[in-house]
Amino acid sequence: MMTTVVGDAVDRARLAVALLDRLEQVTSEHEDQLIRLAELRHARSAHAADTAESSGNATDIDNEEKVARSLEHRRDQIIKALARLRDGTxxxxxxxxxxxxxxxxxxxxxxxxxxxxxxxxxxxxx
Ligand SMILES: [Zn+2]
Structure with missing residues (x-):
């Protein structure tokens, strides 16, 4: 089987579709994550008086923030990849x-x- 080069129009189109699919997926995961974070923050402030519980929640929020940031990073990488696909690099x-x-x-x-x-x-x- 011959290995095709990305310069090939068919491959470029397939890659563009794959990138856009991935972008859509990561964007919706990121949105879900932001909603989860907002709910956690809300739950935490609602239970701020219960100190035993709120300390656990703080760790949860930290972890969820890390996930949100890594999703944001992945989204940026895909957007950059799409830009490179457009300019041919x-x-x-x-x-x-x-x-x-x-x-x-x-x-x-x-x-x-x-x-x-x-x-x-x-x-x-x-
Ligand atoms: Zn190399």
Whole structure:
């Protein structure tokens, strides 16, 4: 089987669809998360007098805020990927300038490095 390059119009269209799908999913997860946070904050202020319970709630809110931030980060990465897809720089490894395999991009649309450079970077980080 021949490996197709992302420059291929069909692949670009498939990737755009995959990215938009992912964006929609992450955006709605983020919205759900913000609602959950608002409910937690509300519950916490309603029970502010019960000190035993409110200390537990503070940790919950911290954790939920972390989840919200990481969803926000993922959403930003997808938006940046869509911008790169538009200007034609999407799907090129930021380190070695080789095309990133479309299969990898479909699996993780925000990837900026090919598998080889990514695993090399991960090895350096350890
Ligand atoms: Zn690379």
């Amino acid at each position: 999407y799907g090129t490894c930021a380190a070695c300038r080789q095309p990133i395999a479309p299969e990898r991009l479909l699996a993780s649309p925000a990837a900026t490095h090919c598998v080889m450079c990514q695993s090399a970077a991960e090895r350096r980080m350890r």
